Amino acid sequence: MGTGIEQNQSFPIELSQIGSAVIKRDDGGNPKVYAIKTKIVLLLPKQNQGISDTLWEELRRLQKPEFFEIVDFTLPDLLADNYKDPCNKAGANARSLMHKLEIELIKPTDPFRNENCWLVLTSLFTYAWEPVHELIEYYSQKYKKAEIIVGGIYATLCEEHLRDAFKNRIIIHKGIIKEVEDILPDYSIVPNWKSSIIFTSRGCIRNCTFCSVKILEPKFTAKKSIKNLIYPGHKKIILWDNNILASPYWENIFQEIEESRLEIDFNQGLDARLITPHVVSWLLRLKVPIIRLAYDTLGIRKVLKNTIDLLKSFSFRGRNIIVYCLYNNPFDNDTPETFLSRLQDLIDWGVVSYPMRYEPLEPRPKNSYVSPKWTSEYLEMIAKARRVLGYGGAFPPYEGLKKKFLNAKSFEEAFSLREPKCK
Numbered sequence: 001m002g003t004g005i006e007q008n009q010s011f012p013i014e015l016s017q018i019g020s021a022v023i024k025r026d027d028g029g030n031p032k033v034y035a036i037k038t039k040i041v042l043l044l045p046k047q048n049q050g051i052s053d054t055l056w057e058e059l060r061r062l063q064k065p066e067f068f069e070i071v072d073f074t075l076p077d078l079l080a081d082n083y084k085d086p087c088n089k090a091g092a093n094a095r096s097l098m099h100k101l102e103i104e105l106i107k108p109t110d111p112f113r114n115e116n117c118w119l120v121l122t123s124l125f126t127y128a129w130e131p132v133h134e135l136i137e138y139y140s141q142k143y144k145k146a147e148i149i150v151g152g153i154y155a156t157l158c159e160e161h162l163r164d165a166f167k168n169r170i171i172i173h174k175g176i177i178k179e180v181e182d183i184l185p186d187y188s189i190v191p192n193w194k195s196s197i198i199f200t201s202r203g204c205i206r207n208c209t210f211c212s213v214k215i216l217e218p219k220f221t222a223k224k225s226i227k228n229l230i231y232p233g234h235k236k237i238i239l240w241d242n243n244i245l246a247s248p249y250w251e252n253i254f255q256e257i258e259e260s261r262l263e264i265d266f267n268q269g270l271d272a273r274l275i276t277p278h279v280v281s282w283l284l285r286l287k288v289p290i291i292r293l294a295y296d297t298l299g300i301r302k303v304l305k306n307t308i309d310l311l312k313s314f315s316f317r318g319r320n321i322i323v324y325c326l327y328n329n330p331f332d333n334d335t336p337e338t339f340l341s342r343l344q345d346l347i348d349w350g351v352v353s354y355p356m357r358y359e360p361l362e363p364r365p366k367n368s369y370v371s372p373k374w375t376s377e378y379l380e381m382i383a384k385a386r387r388v389l390g391y392g393g394a395f396p397p398y399e400g401l402k403k404k405f406l407n408a409k410s411f412e413e414a415f416s417l418r419e420p421k422c423k
């Protein structure tokens with residue numbers, strides 16, 4: 001969220017919204033929200049790492065609504081203790097608080113379950129494997145005969161890690177579940193959510209070294225139509241395709257989006273190599289406020305520059321073009337210098353760059369992997385610069401930043417920050 005300064009100390013401040021819900025089917029089989037709770041958490045470092053006891057005491061005394069909590073993220077915590085970087089520590093602390101909320105809500109539902117139940121668990125990114133293990137442990141102890149099925153990203157990418165821990169106690173499902181691909185989710189259980197999340201295709205035609213899509217969704221498949229997956233009353237469509245423009249049906253899909261008159265977010269980015277003047281003329285017909293692209297390796301430089309020029313020539317503003325920029329990648333000769341040169345290109349071309357730190361596919365704490373050509377100090381410099389110079393983690397092409405990056409002779413110079421002056 002930002003950087004706090006008190007006396008000569010500077011420290012990160014994070015604001016997180018966390019929430020949890022329990023959905024239960026009624027006797028007619030209809031899912032209903034059984035319990036829901038959300039919280040806003042302001043995460044600050046106390047003691048010698050951040051704000052003084054005096055200021056902390058004043059903050060504590062402030063009148064706050066019940067859903068608002070101020071948390072000292074330096075206190076010992078099972079998840080956060082794995083991290084040294086204060087930003088990562090704060091993030092892990094927020095995740096930990098969310099798991100506590102989940103446990104608080106799920107505990108009172110224990111009487112609904114018995115030995116005949118089965119438990120279907122999904123897993124997310126590989127670095128978030130611990131809560132998945134905790135839940136399996138808890139339920140396999142409590143219901144010794146209940147069937148436990150685990151799927152999702154971590155389960156697909158790290159089958160051995162999961163199998164080693166739970167042997168044959170669990171069933172592992174790898175990849176997607178084909179049977180639900182064409183079913184409209186029941187959005188009525190989240191009435192405040194107004195966007196339909198849709199995959200019009202799975203897989204990708206590329207084979208980028210650093211990407212897990214080839215394992216998660218090895219076969220490229222595409223839908224001809226998504227009309228049945230747009231929920232009535234929604235205001236926006238969010239596409240999670242890895243590479244929608246590789247779909248032979250992309251024009252059909254764009255036509256349906258245009259007819260829906262809804263705003264569209266190509267959330268995972270568009271492949272610059274497939275953007276032609278014909279594609280851009282289609283984009284102009286849609287309500288697409290942000291175009292997302294990627295500049296993960298220098299190999300795509302020329303084609304990306306041409307695509308940005310093309311988009312601008314069709315009146316897309318640079319500030320509305322966000323380009324993901326991978327770093328800490330152990331492949332493709334990614335070094336601090338080549339990363340800087342990609343950032344310099346983007347700022348020079350007048351578009352927003354969004355650095356994305358590479359995470360390996362094996363389970364380990366988030367942001368703990370350091371690629372051989374990088375150092376933890378350099379990675380920390382990027383994290384700090386994103387907080388202090390960036391906007392929402394991105395680097396928009398504003399004049400001050402442009403000057404700083406383009407005049408820099410080295411990575412250190414580009415990312416060094418002046419210490420706050422003290423009287």
Ligand code: SF4
Nearest residue numbers: 204206207208211242
């Ligand atoms: S284009 Fe994107 S989704 Fe496709 S393999 Fe490369 S990184 Fe993965």
